[in-house]
Amino acid sequence: MQNMVNTGSFSKKLINWYEQNKRDLPWRNVSDPYKIWLSEIILQQTRVNQGMPYYHKFVELFPTVEDLAQADESKVLRAWQGLGYYSRARNLHRCAKVIVQNYVGMFPKTYDELVKLPGVGPYTAAAIASFAFGEATAVVDGNVFRALSRIFGIEDDINSGKGQKTFRALANELIPANKPAEFNQGLMEFGSIQCTPTNPHCEECVFQSECFAYKNDLQSSLPVKVKKVKIKKRYFNYLVFKKGNALFMQERQAKDIWKGMYDFPLIESQKPLSKKELLIADELKPFNIYSEAVSDSHEYKHILSHQHLYTRFFLVERAADNLPLDKGRFFSYEEILDLPKPVLISSYLKDYIF
DNA sequence: AAAGCGTGGGG
DNA sequence: TCCCCAAGCTT
Known part of the structure:
Protein backbone atom coordinates (compact mmCIF):
# COMPACT_ATOMS: atom_id res chain seq x y z
CA MET A 1 0.00 0.00 0.00
CA LEU A 222 -14.86 6.09 -0.47
CA PRO A 223 -14.49 5.87 2.43
CA VAL A 224 -16.48 2.67 2.92
CA LYS A 225 -18.73 2.74 5.96
CA VAL A 226 -21.08 -0.13 6.56
CA LYS A 227 -23.16 0.99 9.47
CA LYS A 228 -26.66 2.32 9.07
CA VAL A 229 -28.38 3.93 12.01
CA LYS A 230 -31.92 2.73 12.41
CA ILE A 231 -34.17 5.56 13.44
CA LYS A 232 -36.44 4.93 16.39
CA LYS A 233 -39.68 6.88 16.80
CA ARG A 234 -40.66 7.93 20.31
CA TYR A 235 -43.73 9.76 21.57
CA PHE A 236 -43.18 12.14 24.47
CA ASN A 237 -45.98 13.66 26.54
CA TYR A 238 -44.57 16.23 28.94
CA LEU A 239 -46.52 17.37 31.99
CA VAL A 240 -45.67 20.99 32.70
CA PHE A 241 -46.91 21.77 36.19
CA LYS A 242 -47.18 25.51 36.76
CA LYS A 243 -47.46 27.20 40.15
CA GLY A 244 -47.29 30.99 39.89
CA ASN A 245 -44.13 31.85 38.02
CA ALA A 246 -42.56 28.47 38.61
CA LEU A 247 -42.50 25.13 36.79
CA PHE A 248 -41.80 21.64 38.07
CA MET A 249 -38.58 20.35 36.52
CA GLN A 250 -36.31 17.38 37.13
CA GLU A 251 -32.86 16.23 36.13
CA ARG A 252 -32.72 13.33 33.70
CA GLN A 253 -30.77 10.52 35.29
CA ALA A 254 -31.75 7.39 33.40
CA LYS A 255 -29.41 5.80 30.94
CA ASP A 256 -31.10 7.55 28.04
CA ILE A 257 -30.82 10.74 26.02
CA TRP A 258 -29.99 14.05 27.70
CA LYS A 259 -28.55 12.63 30.92
CA GLY A 260 -27.86 15.45 33.36
CA MET A 261 -30.14 17.89 31.55
CA TYR A 262 -33.45 19.17 32.98
CA ASP A 263 -36.90 18.49 31.61
CA PHE A 264 -40.46 17.95 32.86
CA PRO A 265 -42.26 14.86 34.16
CA LEU A 266 -42.62 12.66 31.11
CA ILE A 267 -45.12 10.08 30.00
CA GLU A 268 -43.89 8.15 27.02
CA SER A 269 -46.44 6.41 24.82
CA GLN A 270 -46.42 4.05 21.87
CA LYS A 271 -48.47 6.45 19.76
CA PRO A 272 -49.14 10.19 19.80
CA LEU A 273 -51.74 11.06 22.42
CA SER A 274 -54.38 13.77 22.24
CA LYS A 275 -55.21 15.70 25.39
CA LYS A 276 -58.32 13.55 25.80
CA GLU A 277 -56.36 10.31 25.50
CA LEU A 278 -53.63 11.50 27.84
CA LEU A 279 -56.10 12.45 30.57
CA ILE A 280 -57.44 8.89 30.82
CA ALA A 281 -53.98 7.32 30.85
CA ASP A 282 -53.22 5.19 33.91
CA GLU A 283 -50.01 7.09 34.64
CA LEU A 284 -52.03 10.28 35.06
CA LYS A 285 -54.42 9.09 37.74
CA PRO A 286 -52.12 9.81 40.71
CA PHE A 287 -51.93 13.45 39.60
CA ASN A 288 -55.69 14.01 39.79
CA ILE A 289 -55.72 16.54 36.99
CA TYR A 290 -58.82 18.45 35.92
CA SER A 291 -59.28 18.49 32.19
CA GLU A 292 -60.16 22.18 31.98
CA ALA A 293 -56.87 23.13 33.64
CA VAL A 294 -54.80 21.57 30.88
CA SER A 295 -53.70 23.27 27.68
CA ASP A 296 -51.76 21.30 25.14
CA SER A 297 -49.04 22.55 22.81
CA HIS A 298 -48.63 21.76 19.15
CA GLU A 299 -46.64 18.65 18.32
CA TYR A 300 -42.91 19.21 18.18
CA LYS A 301 -40.84 16.93 15.97
CA HIS A 302 -37.37 16.89 17.42
CA ILE A 303 -34.71 15.12 15.39
CA LEU A 304 -31.79 13.33 17.01
CA SER A 305 -29.24 11.37 15.03
CA HIS A 306 -30.87 8.09 16.01
CA GLN A 307 -34.34 8.99 17.30
CA HIS A 308 -37.29 11.08 16.19
CA LEU A 309 -39.15 12.54 19.12
CA TYR A 310 -42.81 13.43 18.57
CA THR A 311 -43.53 15.60 21.54
CA ARG A 312 -46.51 17.40 23.02
CA PHE A 313 -46.44 19.53 26.16
CA PHE A 314 -49.45 19.63 28.48
CA LEU A 315 -49.47 22.71 30.67
CA VAL A 316 -51.24 22.01 33.97
CA GLU A 317 -52.14 25.25 35.72
CA ARG A 318 -53.76 23.90 38.83
CA ALA A 319 -51.27 21.39 40.10
CA ALA A 320 -51.70 19.83 43.47
CA ASP A 321 -49.20 21.01 46.05
CA ASN A 322 -47.77 17.56 46.59
CA LEU A 323 -47.02 15.92 43.30
CA PRO A 324 -46.48 12.15 43.37
CA LEU A 325 -42.93 12.53 42.10
CA ASP A 326 -39.75 11.56 43.89
CA LYS A 327 -37.37 13.71 41.85
CA GLY A 328 -37.37 17.37 41.01
CA ARG A 329 -39.07 20.49 42.36
CA PHE A 330 -40.63 23.76 41.30
CA PHE A 331 -38.12 26.20 39.83
CA SER A 332 -38.81 29.90 39.36
CA TYR A 333 -38.57 31.24 35.83
CA GLU A 334 -35.33 32.91 36.81
CA GLU A 335 -33.88 29.63 38.03
CA ILE A 336 -35.08 27.85 34.93
CA LEU A 337 -33.06 30.17 32.73
CA ASP A 338 -29.93 28.88 34.45
CA LEU A 339 -30.76 25.18 34.26
CA PRO A 340 -29.12 23.06 31.54
CA LYS A 341 -31.91 22.12 29.17
CA PRO A 342 -32.16 20.18 25.91
CA VAL A 343 -32.95 22.31 22.87
CA LEU A 344 -36.46 20.83 22.69
CA ILE A 345 -37.25 22.07 26.20
CA SER A 346 -35.77 25.50 25.52
CA SER A 347 -37.90 25.74 22.38
CA TYR A 348 -41.08 24.95 24.29
CA LEU A 349 -40.27 27.47 27.01
CA LYS A 350 -39.64 30.14 24.42
CA ASP A 351 -42.85 29.33 22.52
CA TYR A 352 -45.29 28.98 25.42
CA ILE A 353 -43.87 30.22 28.72
CA PHE A 354 -41.41 33.10 28.39
C1' DA B 1 -18.29 -5.36 19.06
C1' DA B 2 -22.03 -2.89 18.15
C1' DA B 3 -25.16 0.28 19.80
C1' DG B 4 -26.20 4.67 21.91
C1' DC B 5 -25.46 9.46 22.34
C1' DG B 6 -27.41 15.89 19.83
C1' DT B 7 -27.61 19.39 17.00
C1' DG B 8 -27.65 22.17 12.92
C1' DG B 9 -26.26 22.68 8.13
C1' DG B 10 -26.03 21.41 3.27
C1' DG B 11 -27.05 19.02 -1.06
C1' DT C 1 -38.39 16.01 2.52
C1' DC C 2 -34.82 13.28 3.32
C1' DC C 3 -30.28 11.81 3.93
C1' DC C 4 -25.58 12.48 5.25
C1' DC C 5 -23.02 14.20 7.97
C1' DA C 6 -18.90 16.81 11.87
C1' DA C 7 -11.84 17.13 14.67
C1' DG C 8 -15.47 10.24 18.71
C1' DC C 9 -16.14 8.16 23.18
C1' DT C 10 -18.29 4.91 26.29
C1' DT C 11 -20.19 0.65 27.54
Missing part, protein backbone atom coordinates in the same frame (compact mmCIF):
# COMPACT_ATOMS: atom_id res chain seq x y z
CA GLN A 2 2.68 2.48 0.97
CA ASN A 3 4.46 1.70 -2.28
CA MET A 4 1.90 3.76 -4.15
CA VAL A 5 3.09 6.97 -2.56
CA ASN A 6 6.49 7.62 -1.06
CA THR A 7 5.85 8.40 2.61
CA GLY A 8 8.37 11.21 2.84
CA SER A 9 7.07 13.02 -0.19
CA PHE A 10 3.50 12.54 0.96
CA SER A 11 4.06 14.37 4.24
CA LYS A 12 6.10 17.12 2.57
CA LYS A 13 3.41 17.70 -0.02
CA LEU A 14 0.71 17.65 2.61
CA ILE A 15 2.44 20.04 5.00
CA ASN A 16 3.26 22.37 2.13
CA TRP A 17 -0.40 22.39 1.13
CA TYR A 18 -1.38 23.00 4.74
CA GLU A 19 0.91 25.98 5.18
CA GLN A 20 -0.67 27.61 2.14
CA ASN A 21 -4.28 26.74 2.83
CA LYS A 22 -4.84 26.50 6.56
CA ARG A 23 -7.62 28.42 8.20
CA ASP A 24 -6.85 30.74 11.07
CA LEU A 25 -8.62 29.06 13.98
CA PRO A 26 -8.42 30.29 17.58
CA TRP A 27 -7.13 26.99 19.00
CA ARG A 28 -4.25 26.91 16.54
CA ASN A 29 -1.16 28.81 17.59
CA VAL A 30 -1.97 28.27 21.23
CA SER A 31 0.37 26.12 23.31
CA ASP A 32 -1.73 25.73 26.44
CA PRO A 33 -2.65 22.02 26.60
CA TYR A 34 -5.84 22.96 28.44
CA LYS A 35 -7.11 25.02 25.51
CA ILE A 36 -6.05 22.40 23.00
CA TRP A 37 -7.85 19.70 24.98
CA LEU A 38 -10.93 21.93 25.31
CA SER A 39 -11.08 22.57 21.58
CA GLU A 40 -10.69 18.88 20.75
CA ILE A 41 -13.53 17.79 23.03
CA ILE A 42 -15.79 20.50 21.61
CA LEU A 43 -14.96 19.52 18.04
CA GLN A 44 -15.78 15.82 18.47
CA GLN A 45 -18.51 15.09 15.93
CA THR A 46 -19.03 18.82 15.62
CA ARG A 47 -18.40 21.34 12.84
CA VAL A 48 -15.95 24.14 13.39
CA ASN A 49 -18.62 26.80 12.93
CA GLN A 50 -20.89 25.17 15.45
CA GLY A 51 -18.17 24.66 18.05
CA MET A 52 -16.47 28.05 17.72
CA PRO A 53 -18.78 30.11 19.98
CA TYR A 54 -18.63 27.37 22.63
CA TYR A 55 -14.86 27.41 22.61
CA HIS A 56 -14.83 31.16 23.25
CA LYS A 57 -17.49 30.81 25.93
CA PHE A 58 -15.59 28.08 27.78
CA VAL A 59 -12.29 29.93 27.67
CA GLU A 60 -14.03 32.96 29.11
CA LEU A 61 -16.05 31.11 31.77
CA PHE A 62 -13.27 28.70 32.69
CA PRO A 63 -9.86 30.24 31.85
CA THR A 64 -7.93 27.41 33.52
CA VAL A 65 -8.42 23.74 34.22
CA GLU A 66 -8.73 24.66 37.92
CA ASP A 67 -11.66 26.97 37.18
CA LEU A 68 -13.37 24.18 35.27
CA ALA A 69 -12.70 21.59 37.96
CA GLN A 70 -14.16 23.82 40.67
CA ALA A 71 -17.39 24.59 38.81
CA ASP A 72 -20.64 22.75 39.44
CA GLU A 73 -21.45 20.14 36.83
CA SER A 74 -24.73 21.88 36.07
CA LYS A 75 -22.87 25.08 35.26
CA VAL A 76 -20.69 23.18 32.82
CA LEU A 77 -23.71 21.52 31.25
CA ARG A 78 -25.46 24.89 31.04
CA ALA A 79 -22.50 26.28 29.10
CA TRP A 80 -22.57 23.22 26.85
CA GLN A 81 -26.32 23.55 26.24
CA GLY A 82 -27.21 23.34 22.55
CA LEU A 83 -24.03 21.61 21.48
CA GLY A 84 -25.33 18.07 21.99
CA TYR A 85 -23.67 14.83 23.08
CA TYR A 86 -23.80 16.02 26.66
CA SER A 87 -21.67 13.19 27.99
CA ARG A 88 -18.80 15.18 26.49
CA ALA A 89 -19.50 17.98 28.97
CA ARG A 90 -19.82 15.60 31.92
CA ASN A 91 -16.58 13.86 30.98
CA LEU A 92 -14.91 17.22 30.37
CA HIS A 93 -15.74 18.19 33.92
CA ARG A 94 -14.66 14.82 35.32
CA CYS A 95 -11.40 15.04 33.40
CA ALA A 96 -10.69 18.54 34.74
CA LYS A 97 -11.05 17.19 38.27
CA VAL A 98 -8.68 14.31 37.50
CA ILE A 99 -6.09 16.71 36.05
CA VAL A 100 -6.26 18.91 39.13
CA GLN A 101 -6.39 16.14 41.70
CA ASN A 102 -4.10 13.50 40.18
CA TYR A 103 -1.81 15.52 37.94
CA VAL A 104 -1.38 18.77 39.94
CA GLY A 105 -3.13 20.68 37.17
CA MET A 106 -0.69 19.63 34.44
CA PHE A 107 -1.84 17.53 31.51
CA PRO A 108 0.19 14.35 30.94
CA LYS A 109 2.39 14.58 27.86
CA THR A 110 2.07 11.20 26.18
CA TYR A 111 -0.62 9.43 24.19
CA ASP A 112 -0.54 6.45 26.55
CA GLU A 113 -1.32 8.60 29.59
CA LEU A 114 -3.73 10.95 27.85
CA VAL A 115 -5.89 8.15 26.47
CA LYS A 116 -6.73 7.03 30.01
CA LEU A 117 -8.47 10.31 30.82
CA PRO A 118 -12.28 10.43 30.80
CA GLY A 119 -13.66 11.55 27.46
CA VAL A 120 -10.25 11.24 25.82
CA GLY A 121 -10.13 8.45 23.25
CA PRO A 122 -7.57 7.51 20.59
CA TYR A 123 -8.23 10.54 18.42
CA THR A 124 -8.14 13.16 21.16
CA ALA A 125 -5.11 11.64 22.88
CA ALA A 126 -3.16 11.75 19.62
CA ALA A 127 -4.30 15.30 18.95
CA ILE A 128 -3.18 16.61 22.35
CA ALA A 129 0.07 14.63 22.34
CA SER A 130 1.06 15.96 18.92
CA PHE A 131 -0.28 19.53 19.07
CA ALA A 132 0.75 20.34 22.62
CA PHE A 133 3.79 18.12 23.14
CA GLY A 134 5.17 17.26 19.70
CA GLU A 135 4.66 13.51 19.98
CA ALA A 136 4.61 11.76 16.59
CA THR A 137 1.33 9.90 16.98
CA ALA A 138 -1.12 10.17 14.11
CA VAL A 139 -4.68 11.38 14.57
CA VAL A 140 -7.35 9.38 12.78
CA ASP A 141 -10.68 11.13 12.50
CA GLY A 142 -13.39 11.31 9.87
CA ASN A 143 -11.31 13.60 7.70
CA VAL A 144 -8.31 11.29 7.84
CA PHE A 145 -10.42 8.24 6.96
CA ARG A 146 -11.75 10.05 3.92
CA ALA A 147 -8.48 11.47 2.64
CA LEU A 148 -6.43 8.31 3.14
CA SER A 149 -9.09 5.95 1.83
CA ARG A 150 -9.38 7.94 -1.37
CA ILE A 151 -5.71 8.66 -2.01
CA PHE A 152 -4.47 5.17 -1.10
CA GLY A 153 -7.55 3.23 -2.18
CA ILE A 154 -8.31 1.61 1.15
CA GLU A 155 -11.68 -0.07 1.04
CA ASP A 156 -11.90 -1.36 4.60
CA ASP A 157 -15.03 -0.40 6.52
CA ILE A 158 -14.02 2.58 8.66
CA ASN A 159 -16.50 1.50 11.33
CA SER A 160 -14.88 -1.88 11.85
CA GLY A 161 -12.05 -2.52 14.27
CA LYS A 162 -9.94 -3.96 11.49
CA GLY A 163 -10.45 -0.90 9.32
CA GLN A 164 -9.51 1.47 12.11
CA LYS A 165 -6.32 -0.49 12.69
CA THR A 166 -5.44 -0.29 9.01
CA PHE A 167 -5.90 3.47 8.85
CA ARG A 168 -4.08 4.07 12.11
CA ALA A 169 -1.13 2.01 10.93
CA LEU A 170 -0.94 3.85 7.63
CA ALA A 171 -1.20 7.28 9.22
CA ASN A 172 1.54 6.37 11.67
CA GLU A 173 3.70 5.26 8.74
CA LEU A 174 3.20 8.60 7.04
CA ILE A 175 3.66 10.97 9.98
CA PRO A 176 7.12 12.57 10.08
CA ALA A 177 9.00 12.68 13.38
CA ASN A 178 10.02 16.31 12.93
CA LYS A 179 6.62 17.84 12.14
CA PRO A 180 3.92 15.66 13.68
CA ALA A 181 1.60 18.53 14.60
CA GLU A 182 1.69 20.05 11.13
CA PHE A 183 1.09 16.66 9.57
CA ASN A 184 -1.89 15.88 11.78
CA GLN A 185 -3.41 19.32 11.41
CA GLY A 186 -2.70 19.25 7.70
CA LEU A 187 -4.30 15.90 7.03
CA MET A 188 -7.47 16.86 8.88
CA GLU A 189 -7.58 20.26 7.21
CA PHE A 190 -7.09 18.61 3.84
CA GLY A 191 -9.99 16.24 4.45
CA SER A 192 -12.12 19.06 5.77
CA ILE A 193 -11.77 21.69 3.04
CA GLN A 194 -10.17 19.97 0.02
CA CYS A 195 -11.11 16.28 0.03
CA THR A 196 -14.69 17.01 1.08
CA PRO A 197 -17.37 14.30 1.49
CA THR A 198 -19.33 15.43 -1.56
CA ASN A 199 -17.92 17.37 -4.51
CA PRO A 200 -14.25 17.11 -3.53
CA HIS A 201 -12.03 19.66 -5.27
CA CYS A 202 -10.10 17.16 -7.35
CA GLU A 203 -9.27 19.50 -10.21
CA GLU A 204 -7.02 21.58 -8.00
CA CYS A 205 -5.68 18.83 -5.73
CA VAL A 206 -1.99 18.29 -5.05
CA PHE A 207 -2.53 14.52 -4.85
CA GLN A 208 -4.49 14.25 -8.08
CA SER A 209 -1.82 12.33 -10.00
CA GLU A 210 -1.50 9.56 -7.42
CA CYS A 211 -5.03 9.50 -5.98
CA PHE A 212 -6.68 6.08 -6.29
CA ALA A 213 -10.22 7.48 -6.06
CA TYR A 214 -9.57 10.13 -8.69
CA LYS A 215 -8.01 7.66 -11.11
CA ASN A 216 -10.89 5.21 -10.67
CA ASP A 217 -13.66 7.76 -10.21
CA LEU A 218 -14.49 6.34 -6.78
CA GLN A 219 -14.67 9.54 -4.73
CA SER A 220 -18.34 9.00 -3.94
CA SER A 221 -17.88 5.44 -2.69
